[in-house]
Amino acid sequence: MKILCNGVERTLAPQTKLVDLLHDLGLEPDTVVAECDGVILRREAYDTHLLTDGSVLELIRFVGGG
Amino acid sequence: MLTIAGREFRSRLFGGTGKFASAEVMRDALAASGTEMVTVALRRVDLADPADDIMRVLDRERYLLLPNTSGARDAGEAIRLAHLARAAGGTPWLKLEVTPDPRTLLPDPVETLKATEELVKDGFIVLPYMNADPILALRLQDVGAAAVMPLGSPIGTNQGIVTAFQVRIIIEQARVPVVVDAGLGAPSHAALAMEMGADAVLVNTAIAVSGDPVRMARAFAMAVAAGRDAYEAGLGEARDNASASSPETGLDFLR
Numbered sequence: 001m002k003i004l005c006n007g008v009e010r011t012l013a014p015q016t017k018l019v020d021l022l023h024d025l026g027l028e029p030d031t032v033v034a035e036c037d038g039v040i041l042r043r044e045a046y047d048t049h050l051l052t053d054g055s056v057l058e059l060i061r062f063v064g065g066g
Numbered sequence: 067m068l069t070i071a072g073r074e075f076r077s078r079l080f081g082g083t084g085k086f087a088s089a090e091v092m093r094d095a096l097a098a099s100g101t102e103m104v105t106v107a108l109r110r111v112d113l114a115d116p117a118d119d120i121m122r123v124l125d126r127e128r129y130l131l132l133p134n135t136s137g138a139r140d141a142g143e144a145i146r147l148a149h150l151a152r153a154a155g156g157t158p159w160l161k162l163e164v165t166p167d168p169r170t171l172l173p174d175p176v177e178t179l180k181a182t183e184e185l186v187k188d189g190f191i192v193l194p195y196m197n198a199d200p201i202l203a204l205r206l207q208d209v210g211a212a213a214v215m216p217l218g219s220p221i222g223t224n225q226g227i228v229t230a231f232q233v234r235i236i237i238e239q240a241r242v243p244v245v246v247d248a249g250l251g252a253p254s255h256a257a258l259a260m261e262m263g264a265d266a267v268l269v270n271t272a273i274a275v276s277g278d279p280v281r282m283a284r285a286f287a288m289a290v291a292a293g294r295d296a297y298e299a300g301l302g303e304a305r306d307n308a309s310a311s312s313p314e315t316g317l318d319f320l321r
Contacts, residue, residue, distance in 0.1 A: 006110045026116035033108075033154040040153045058110065060150050064092065064120055065107025065136050066082030066221065066248075066270030 001053035018049040022059075033060045068265055070243050071159075071191045071212040073130070075102050078260065079290045080132070080245065081283070082270020083120060091279050093123040099283035103130045105161055105268065107137070108150055132193065134161040140174070141181035148185055160185065161215065162194040171221045175202050179209065186210035195247055198229035203236045203244075214240060215247040215268065218259065222271045224251025227258055237263045253282075253289030260293025261301060 001014050005021070012021065018041065022029050034041045034049075035058040041049055051057065068075040081101040086092035096104060104124065112118055124131070133151035138144035144164050152158060162185065164177040178194050179202070185192050191212045196202055198216040206214050216236050219225035226249060227233060237244050243265035250256050256267045269286050276282035 006113060008113075025113055027111065028119075031119050031121060032111055033150050035150065040149055042153075059113075060108050060154065061111050062106040062120055062131075062133065062154055063109045064083040064086060065134050066084045066105055066268070 001051075003051055003053070003055040003057055005057045006059055012051060014053075016051050017047065018051060018057075019046045021051065021057075022046065025059075027059065031061055034058070035060065068243060070193070075266070076100075077102050077287070077290075078266040078294055079256070079287055080104070080266055080268040082268065082274065083124070084270050085274035086279065089120060089123045092120075092274070095273055095279040095283040096124075096129065098280045098287070099269075099273065100287045101129070103132050103159075105132045105134050105270070106155075107134050108147055108154065109137075130159060131155045131157055132159050132161050133157070134163050134195075135181075136163045136165070138164050139166040140164060141177040141184070144177070144181045145184060148181075148190060152190070158189055159191045160193065162192050165221075173197055173217070175199065178202075179205055182206055182211050183209040193245065198232035198236060200232055200235040200239060203240060207240065207242045211242060213243040213245050213265070215245045217248040218246050218255065219249030221248045223249050224272060225249050226251055226255035227262075230258075230262070233259070233264070234262055253285045256286050257289040257293035257296075260290055261296045263297050266290075 002009055002011055029046050037056055068078055077100045079099055079101050081096050081099050081104045083092055083104055083106050133155055135144040135147040138147055148160050164174045165171045166174050173195050182192050182194050193213045193215055194206050194211050195215045203214045216233055218227040245266045245268055246259040246264045247268040250269050251272045259267050273279050273282045
């Protein structure tokens with residue numbers, strides 16, 4: 001299946017959980033906020049949330065700013 | 067002591083975290099500034115550099131995070147960023163920025179007011195970045211802004227308080243704290259804002275891009291404290307004619 005992650009298309013195995021994708025990307029789950037199809041996911045949901053074909057995922061974090 | 071939304075701050079200098087050469091320089095400069103509240107922005111994770119995370123050097127015990135909505139061009143985008151910020155930081159504190167024009171980065175007053183009203187209703191502690199418009203400051207406090215943040219001059223311009231006339235009126239009228247934000251390029255600019263009676267100032271660029279950010283942070287901290295002391299002590303009024311400092315009597319022996 002295909003998803004759009006931070007604007008880039010990625011091919012994932014079916015039934016991929018968000019937490020697995022984060023680990024594949026080298027991201028510590030506690031350091032990012034995930035918005036999937038416009039809905040912000042609670043941190044507790046990362047471990048069980050199943051990504052689906054066509055999902056639009058945004059991974060966001062704090063950066064330096066004024 | 068400065069109080070915003072029930073929280074007390076010993077330092078009246080708020081720090082930004084943008085534009086520093088490295089996370090370590092930022093950490094040391096913030097420590098030298100004595101600040102207790104720091105702004106951060108929200109952006110997409112850089113998937114090419116997943117370990118690049120500013121939060122690894124920011125001590126949450128020491129600093130209250132003030133996420134901003136920089137990059138938002140209207141109320142809708144700002145509100146979306148606000149919710150992401152609350153999820154990311156676990157904090158309702160928010161520096162609301164709505165800047166549709168990348169050339170001036172001037173805040174949109176209509177969208178800022180609209181977003182402030184909605185976010186306050188949703189439980190956010192909103193500190194809106196605003197043009198130095200005294201009427202708008204009243205409107206923002208009426209809809210529940212926890213403080214107002216009028217600009218001294220546009221973001222990153224280092225021009226100081228070119229809006230002094232309006233900032234004075236805002237300070238005179240405000241029932242919420244006034245934080246002069248943006249454009250303060252030198253410690254003297256920050257001291258002036260504090261002498262005028264501002265409750266606090268927010269400084270980022272002037273410290274971050276200085277040749278020695280740690281030393282500049284210390285300079286700003288001293289300037290803010292000096293300006294506040296001067297304000298509380300009470301400044302003398304400016305006058306047109308001289309007023310002798312030495313006695314005018316006792317000079318009979320000269321003539």
